Amino acid sequence: MATVIDRRSPKDYATDAAPWWCPGCGDFAVLRALQMAAADLNLDPARTVLVAGIGCSGKIGDYFRSYSVHVVHGRTMPVATGIKLANRDLTVIAAGGDGDGYGIGLNHFIHAARRNVDITYIVMDNKVYGLTKGQTSPTTHLGSRTTSAPTGAIDRPITPLRMALVAGVTYLAQGFSGDPKHLARLIKGAIQHKGFALVNVYSPCVTYNKINTYDWYKERLVNLDDDESYDPGNWQAALNTVIDKDDLVTGLIYRATDVPTYEELLPGYRPEPIAAQELQRDPAEWAKILAEFA
Amino acid sequence: MATVIDRRSPKDYATDAAPWWCPGCGDFAVLRALQMAAADLNLDPARTVLVAGIGCSGKIGDYFRSYSVHVVHGRTMPVATGIKLANRDLTVIAAGGDGDGYGIGLNHFIHAARRNVDITYIVMDNKVYGLTKGQTSPTTHLGSRTTSAPTGAIDRPITPLRMALVAGVTYLAQGFSGDPKHLARLIKGAIQHKGFALVNVYSPCVTYNKINTYDWYKERLVNLDDDESYDPGNWQAALNTVIDKDDLVTGLIYRATDVPTYEELLPGYRPEPIAAQELQRDPAEWAKILAEFA
Amino acid sequence: MRSELTWMVGGQQGEGIESTGYVLSAGLNRLGYHIYGYRTFSSRIKGGHTNFRIRIATRRVLANSDHVDVLIAFDRDSVRRNAAQLTPGAVVVIDDEEAHPQLPEAGDGVRVLGVPLTGIARDVGGVIMKNMVGAGASAALLGLPVDAFDDLIAERFGSKGEKVVEANRRAFRAGYERLAGQAACSDLRLEAGDGRRRYTMTGDDAAGFGALVGGCRLIAAYPITPASDIMHWLVPKLPQFGGVVVQTEDEIAAITLAVGAGYAGVRAMTATSGPGFSLMMEALGYAGMIEAPVVIVDVQRAGPSTGMPTKHEQSDLFEMLYGSHGDLPRIVLAPATAEECFYGAAEAFNLAERYQTPVILAMDLAVGLAIQTVDDLDFSRVKIDRGLVAAPEELGPEDADFKRYRFTDSGISPRSLPGMPGGLHLATGLEHDETGHITEDRRNRVRMTDKRLRKFQSVELNDAIPPVTFDGPEAPDLLLLGWGSTYGPLAEARERLERQGASVAHGHIRLLEPLPAGVLASRIAQARRVVVVENNARGQLARLLRQEIGTADKDRLHSVLKYDGTPFLPSEIMRECEAML
């Protein structure tokens, strides 16, 4: 008697929980864009898992309607990888902050990218540690004043786009909370992509980041999707563009279609989900293995 | 009655411990090169600290004569940073393996690079986990058979040189155990450099890596130092070269002289080492701070 | 006239209303009152209920009270949520244009005053000053002199210019004047304070200050509630003393960076809470193995995992005592008050260098974040003792191995620091011989393990932070035992029970590892019953006592546990005791 829902609307991906974000926070737009992308793809919430990090951003896990996993700080990538490998029929989306993903979790991000597991990773990059009250984050601009660096940050920022390209990401896009529709398209593309996809989102923190504001971005961002001459299939050009434009681009930056996914390369990995396997097996199979010890 | 030693020879940087490496291991050459560089610079062993990782490579800490710290797996970077900040008069050199530095320790490496603390980091890259008996390492080539991937590695390798450039390393060189003299020059340059320096060394594991052998490298490596037209001052060119040449270069790849070190940027950081400070202070100073709580 | 009352402000998180409490605390302190201020908040930046309660008294108070006498409510939600604590006779000031709004949620016998706090603020210069209006109104209700706040406001806003100072003063006075004439509430007026100069600080502030005075010159840390304030306090201070703050990429980097600095001769620390502390376990063992000094502050919050980041608990004791693989001893010191956070932090660095070991300063959210009145800090009690550092003549000739890990009777070996000629050695997390060289020799292994353990046989503390204190009779009917911030509630409960004629003693443990087992055993043996009071679900201290102390048998040891995220109230402890007496 299960009803088959043919078309879902963004609202179908909303939980009852009222978002805890500050009014104006960029993360609202990310949630909205994700819901739009999900609706566009008509994702089944029951077969979708959102793996959220710790931070203001990570709260998204409580607002997006799907199976939702809110992990420990910085560990979205391995948890998402474990879920996807366990059940390849699921759509697995990870989402978290710049601190979560490029600070404590940077190592996992790079290793996930090089493995090319078919997961989508959305980073809500506000260039600050929001939830812990405004400390320097790995993407904080040099010289920005923060609660932990009141005289200005002195660590040169991590450049996620360049890092991702070098790590071997096979889908790379950057969005902006000021344009949720565009962002939704980028997220949709990421979910559709077979392999590891990163969508970095400039998602302003209106409370703690008084520099990288909506206006600041609006004045600076260039949308590559508007540039017909831009070829997202060219890795070297993508890297050069990102460097030239000082990371201030939006749109689809790079997509590779010829890199096999981890799932394709794993020896013995089967088309049906591991989670669906029957585990109790015929003892005779085990006896054969036992004989190897004789 | 301390004797001032004007000139030291490489032998002055050898401990009594007999190296535990396999005959032919590339790490012997790295040790020798480090000793040559130290002798060339006449480093005072008492003011030099070698911070070694865990692995075959990390054993170098027991063989190089200086203050020596053998840390837990993957943590050379923060320990070296702590030592340098504590006593800026020390020459701090870190050394470890590809697993140590680009696997478990990758996050620290990237964050150390962007901080630009004045330390030198030598990675003995044998593209395998040596000490634990030949498992896949982060730099193992796709398809290489290892004890943990007998049917061939399926994770695309980390590319340390590109990663380092993107992370903002201010001195980047690559050496080869087949040419210890050249390596010694690169290490010397790294130590002389003010800021974070990475010397990645192709250091063959003769026991577990039957692919990336001395001969394999000899056939492929191009020495940039021999190319007069190559300008190591150009970041973009360095990146392009490394990509073009598939990372198979040696020599000084990049050097920036205009990036301030962390020490220069730290507020209130003084010319004399913190370690030399007298800690017992006049209570009147504290009373002033206490008054802030009144 | 009251000698004690509890004031509270409540409203939406992120609207700056807590500053009402900060201003009031500071003013009360200057007028010679003792205060204990406790914030209730959530792990979100804006929105959701938050409140800040201040217990005000003419004697020292270190615990929350059961009830609220004055509530400044910026919304009705604040009344609803705190109504159960409003006693008959309490006054609620609600931010409302109506002078006497109907607030059935306030409860019977509660006096409600509608005061347009926001409206008044708007009139005098801007709604963001509604907190000042609230503070002024509070000062009036409590009968405090308005002038006492003038300087305070100037200090607080001075950096923003004279205009801002004036506007805030106006707002404060406007709020004050609005309620100054309320004869109907004159019963809320406080007896005069004693006017003595005291200080208000949180345990986090005090730990930062203690670290600085204790010679700490480097903190490496990663932000986490409720420990971040320690780093924040040190951020502007350390550079003034040639020290360094490094915000690292994670907690593993934080502790290993500090260990590196400690090895190189700088007093270094990290500060974290449960999740970060768990990540530090491997490095903790490393510090123990290379015998490097390092101070790790764990300001505990409700666990496990991410738990309740803004809620109080004392449930990391097991991990502090037993975390990290292998036989690794360590020192665990638990301050009970802000003063002790100061002295404890300072002393932690002496212990770390004297015993060449990691020292864990076990704080908890209540001691870390509560604002407490501190009588004075005696800086002459902080004596820097750097432990055994090899003198030049103890160091070897340049080319010989220095015995950094020399076998000694005390287990402590003089250390050499990088830069010292003749002190070269290997510091490794692998097992090593006296010179630091790696060895798997069986005899050496045993001797080296024994050496490391032997160091902890006689840990001695500075008298500013005693290993354990006792109040009350030596052979009581009931012995209450606790650690950390339960000190305040326990002390108060004991005093009240004693006044009721009960025979109750209170032992409070500051040195949890190595435990002062001898004195505890004798006190436990003399008590008829023993109650171990702590904020966790497994009775961690009680288990430690059973493990270490023969007299602490299961029958006589009773646990009183609270793990709902809030600290004990003295009355809760009394109730438990009364049932047992």
Add this chain to the structure above:
Amino acid sequence: MRSELTWMVGGQQGEGIESTGYVLSAGLNRLGYHIYGYRTFSSRIKGGHTNFRIRIATRRVLANSDHVDVLIAFDRDSVRRNAAQLTPGAVVVIDDEEAHPQLPEAGDGVRVLGVPLTGIARDVGGVIMKNMVGAGASAALLGLPVDAFDDLIAERFGSKGEKVVEANRRAFRAGYERLAGQAACSDLRLEAGDGRRRYTMTGDDAAGFGALVGGCRLIAAYPITPASDIMHWLVPKLPQFGGVVVQTEDEIAAITLAVGAGYAGVRAMTATSGPGFSLMMEALGYAGMIEAPVVIVDVQRAGPSTGMPTKHEQSDLFEMLYGSHGDLPRIVLAPATAEECFYGAAEAFNLAERYQTPVILAMDLAVGLAIQTVDDLDFSRVKIDRGLVAAPEELGPEDADFKRYRFTDSGISPRSLPGMPGGLHLATGLEHDETGHITEDRRNRVRMTDKRLRKFQSVELNDAIPPVTFDGPEAPDLLLLGWGSTYGPLAEARERLERQGASVAHGHIRLLEPLPAGVLASRIAQARRVVVVENNARGQLARLLRQEIGTADKDRLHSVLKYDGTPFLPSEIMRECEAML
């Protein structure tokens, strides 16, 4: 004719001489002997002394013996280092051209045979086959039939082609023939084995196998001695059953990846040793909080920190019991033999899913790496029990919240797995309500904590791995208690003491958390004295017993500790007991 003897091969690490031992073990097994093989090696790849000892007997043996009867020495260093163990009458075969070399280091009464093992190998095909020559020579000395090894060699080298097989057979036979005629050593011949089919495996192999049979389909791990072998064993096996091996970037990724897979419905594990285990503490608590099943194997080695990676110890017990911040219960299971590693690993997955919790399989280097004879494995004893998974009718309508963390009497709530319609919920490490939503409500907090703790009140094990076993009288003069690989030495010591007429019992604990306290308390109460025997310096099990068991008071509980990196010998335990009887 001997019914038992100890054989050893010694030489330089990395020269493949251990394979002498592997070939011999396999042959002995096929001939119906029981063996216990133990390797001594260092954390280096080539060079340095290594040895491999095999205790051979016609009955089950699970411990090393005190002495060596036959030593195949590929260098004189091997003789020097092991001389103390050579009893009068022992035979040393030294790789030497001289037939009867002078070897004063061998000691009095030791028979030395110079046999050019390398020379013979060179003659028959290549020096790398010296191990086969050594194996052949050993077979001759022990009086084993040479033919028995033919198949074995074919199986071992078959993949390398017939030529290699032939060369190795030649080498074996050449070694055999060289010593076949040694009438002077005929006293070393073994009684005939019983010819029964048995199996030899290490605990690591057995744990990998048990995991596979127990339904594990994913291992995420990072290499570390002495746990890597578990992953290595699974690498070729898991893909055959549609499973996955992921070598992660570090141990934090390893455990969190496994937790993700476990949450999604796949039985998943990680395997590590102390340093890696310490890094997993935060994630351990996370698994506990979201109630995800995960199995973590800790094959303990000598700590703290990097310690002695190739040396045995049982010193992670404290961290297994108490690591991770907050009040986090878990299950800790300690197998004592290779069989139990098999059944224990399989059962661990049942427990993890039944109690929706992390389960720690506490192994140690001795149980993990020693080669043991296993009589048989009964696969029918492994019954997959996936615990409470919500049936479709228990799941809600599509748009309602599923109560994943429903309050139940048992504390266990039916779980939904991603993919199940109507089972949507949030799994968070923050405190949450029944539906998984984040909450800081005080009442919910207490109820949810109690629910999590309640699950562990009645942990029941499959009978293949009992919580605790006892041998010997119920009310003995001496009760020996142990855990893990001390089983073998303790059992043997007890039997020998019993034969001497002493009243000695032996209790061995497999379930360390939750501890079977009731039965232990009664047995402890009935014993005159209790001796807790373990391989660590702090007496960790003894402390656990004191904590949990009222009858385990300090006076009657005596610790026998060994922490030099080697397992107990039965004789060492006997000596301690004799002093106490």
